[in-house]
Amino acid sequence: MQKFVLISLLAFAGASSAAEDVRILATLPTPAVEVLRDEMRANMLALNEILVLIAEGKVKEAGIKAEQELGVSSMGRHRDKPFDARPGPHMPPEMHALGMEGHKSASEFARIAASGERNKTVDALPGLTSACVSCHAVYRIR
Ligand code: HEC
Incomplete structure (x- = not known):
């Protein structure tokens, strides 16, 4: 399901990128x-560090990094900043939801990596990048 949405978004972005920027501002x-x-x-x-750790066979460490830097644990970082400096509350709700999805799927990846099983962890890698790609395909801020 997630893969299908992603592929549709990519097709949408690819078909239109040369002509005009159709991302939502x-x-x-x-x-x-x-x-x-x-x-x-x-x-x-963080993404690059996670990939390097996996390439080095340090699968559990990759999971810990994913949870800390991209997972649900990394949410709420800007809570104490002035309201104007907090990106989340100024995003359209659908964009914000995509961001939360990304944190959740990074945590899901982290759970799989915690098993220490390299093959399963490698299979789960798209879960780390799908939300990045989905959001970038649809939204811009300038
Ligand atoms: C909820 C939406 C969203 C998610 C999820 C998201 N991004 Fe972004 N990202 C943006 C937006 C919006 C921009 C700015 C685009 C523009 O310049 O208009 C951006 C810009 C960037 C940039 C350029 C920064 C700069 O200095 O201009 C990088 C690098 C980037 N994202 C990496 C990532 C990675 C890696 C992930 C996933 C781990 C990710 N993003 C997830 C929305 C998102």
């Missing part, structure tokens, strides 16, 4: 934009 206050972009670069870094 989410209007966030400037401080929230900066916080979101910082967080995104940290996501990219």
